[in-house]
Amino acid sequence: MYGDGPAIERCRVTAYTIPTDGPEADGTYHWEATTLVLVEVDAAGQTGMGYTYADVATAQLIKGLLVPVVRGRNACDIPGASQAMMRAIRNLGRPGIASMAISAVDVAMWDLKARLLDVALVTLLGAAHERVPIYGSGGFTTYSPQHVQAQLGDWVREGIPRVKMKIGTHPEADVARVAAARAVIGSADLYVDANGAYDRKQALAQAAAFADLGVVWFEEPVSSDDLDGLRLIRDRAPTGMHIAAGEYGYDLWYFARMLAAGAVDVLQADATRCAGITGFLGAAKLAEAHHLPLSAHCAPTIHAHVACSIPQLWPIEYFSDHVRIERMLFDGALLPVDGALWPDRSRPGLGCTFKHADAARYHVWGDDP
Numbered sequence: 160m161y162g163d164g165p166a167i168e169r170c171r172v173t174a175y176t177i178p179t180d181g182p183e184a185d186g187t188y189h190w191e192a193t194t195l196v197l198v199e200v201d202a203a204g205q206t207g208m209g210y211t212y213a214d215v216a217t218a219q220l221i222k223g224l225l226v227p228v229v230r231g232r233n234a235c236d237i238p239g240a241s242q243a244m245m246r247a248i249r250n251l252g253r254p255g256i257a258s259m260a261i262s263a264v265d266v267a268m269w270d271l272k273a274r275l276l277d278v279a280l281v282t283l284l285g286a287a288h289e290r291v292p293i294y295g296s297g298g299f300t301t302y303s304p305q306h307v308q309a310q311l312g313d314w315v316r317e318g319i320p321r322v323k324m325k326i327g328t329h330p331e332a333d334v335a336r337v338a339a340a341r342a343v344i345g346s347a348d349l350y351v352d353a354n355g356a357y358d359r360k361q362a363l364a365q366a367a368a369f370a371d372l373g374v375v376w377f378e379e380p381v382s383s384d385d386l387d388g389l390r391l392i393r394d395r396a397p398t399g400m401h402i403a404a405g406e407y408g409y410d411l412w413y414f415a416r417m418l419a420a421g422a423v424d425v426l427q428a429d430a431t432r433c434a435g436i437t438g439f440l441g442a443a444k445l446a447e448a449h450h451l452p453l454s455a456h457c458a459p460t461i462h463a464h465v466a467c468s469i470p471q472l473w474p475i476e477y478f479s480d481h482v483r484i485e486r487m488l489f490d491g492a493l494l495p496v497d498g499a500l501w502p503d504r505s506r507p508g509l510g511c512t513f514k515h516a517d518a519a520r521y522h523v524w525g526d527d528p
């Protein structure tokens with residue numbers, strides 16, 4: 160029925176909740192733990208791994224609705240599986256949990272397909288670059304200015320010449336916090352992310368002040384739901400300051416609307432939210448059609464491979480929260496070299512295996528451990 164390729168035999172779903180190493184917050188959200196939803200698919204003696212950072216309900220949805228439509232399908236026919244999954248969640252609505260669920264399965268299938276072909280995922284996708292420049296991302300609003308200085312300064316000293324900090328929880332203190340960061344990072348590129356915390360006039364005033372501190376990236380200065388507002392800030396921001404958004408894009412129509420509105424200078428997409436590698440490649444094509452670069456949001460282990468295949472690539476996010484988890488739980492997680500991630504083409508798939516024994520203490524849902 161599904162051709163001659165190997166069939167997907169099993170699909171395991173588990174969830175792990177990992178406490179952060181301290182309270183973390185951005186301009187509009189606070190968290191003290193992060194949940195990783197893991198999907199493992201088996202075919203012909205190989206196992207593919209995918210994941211998303213999402214609520215445990217995502218794992219339940221995968222097991223209940225997506226595993227039944229994926230099991231038995233040709234492991235290599237990812238577009239067919241993608242379509243079947245989208246039909247399976249039609250009545251739930253595509254954005255949010257449903258799309259994150261699809262994302263985890265899609266990534267697992269891409270990892271599996273590369274493993275079945277015994278090539279790295281970047282080789283399967285085809286590379287435009289041999290490495291992906293990264294920016295260190297953290298500087299949470301729960302951190303003192305000294306803590307932000309230490310974290311961002313460490314990245315620069317380690318050879319990552321771009322760093323991002325959170326702003327927006329206490330707008331009146333933001334310019335001083337950004338100035339403190341600038342004081343320790345020398346000439347490194349400085350990015351700020353308000354996570355939609357400012358209103359339009361506030362964002363315009365802050366943009367002028369940040370420009371004096373050499374800020375080159377202003378992410379979500381206003382809510383990403385306010386496309387006209389993003390466009391206003393983009394048009395009036397100082398030369399050299401790039402407006403970025405897109406992390407809440409769960410489907411291609413979201414990115415299409417954001418691009419049509421002229422809302423961003425750099426489009427962001429997250430393969431753990433926007434229907435996996437399949438959706439990420441679609442977002443990249445949409446950005447390309449608008450003559451704009453694409454940057455990846457979070458989950459560096461997945462994005463290192465797929466970002467190498469994007470010609471008009473902007474540096475991708477090396478998010479401290481996820482870096483910590485992926486180094487802890489993935490054997491083979493990439494370490495930065497010269498401010499970039501270099502996928503290892505000698506290892507099949509994503510080049511990683513999940514450390515089940517180490518993860519067992521964080522297990523909150525699923526058949527394992």
Ligand SMILES: [Mg+2]
Pocket residue numbers: 352354378379406
């Ligand atoms: Mg952001």
